Amino acid sequence: MSDRTLSQHEGNTVVVHSGIFSWSAFQPPILNEIHIYIPEHALLTIMISSFGCGKSTLLRGFLGETSLFEGMVTVRQRDIAFCDQTPWIIIAPVQENGIGHSAFDSAW
Numbered sequence: 001m002s003d004r005t006l007s008q009h010e011g012n013t014v015v016v017h018s019g020i021f022s023w024s025a026f027q028p029p030i031l032n033e034i035h036i037y038i039p040e041h042a043l044l045t046i047m048i049s050s051f052g053c054g055k056s057t058l059l060r061g062f063l064g065e066t067s068l069f070e071g072m073v074t075v076r077q078r079d080i081a082f083c084d085q086t087p088w089i090i091i092a093p094v095q096e097n098g099i100g101h102s103a104f105d106s107a108w
Contacts, residue, residue: 013039014075
């Protein structure tokens with residue numbers, strides 16, 4: 001690892017350098033050549049992107065829950081919160097899927 005790479009670790013809670021991730025060692029990589037540096041004093045980090053592009057795979061990579069084919073992941077802070085989502089839909093009209101068990105309020 002170069003001196004430049006080592007210096008990029010200083011002051012960062014999470015570092016991903018040239019990360020290549022997959023859900024298992026037997027599946028092709030989902031994320032390639034990922035470079036991320038999350039500063040140590042970042043109180044909140046938000047990742048926004050389109051559906052199915054690998055956000056959850058990357059976050060699970062931070063936690064060591066996905067296969068890392070190449071690269072390096074360093075997590076200096078173990079106090080990490082990750083709220084995964086499980087998409088679901090009920091067999092009902094769109095309106096009911098949107099409001100769930102709440103009462104419909106046309107003004108809202």
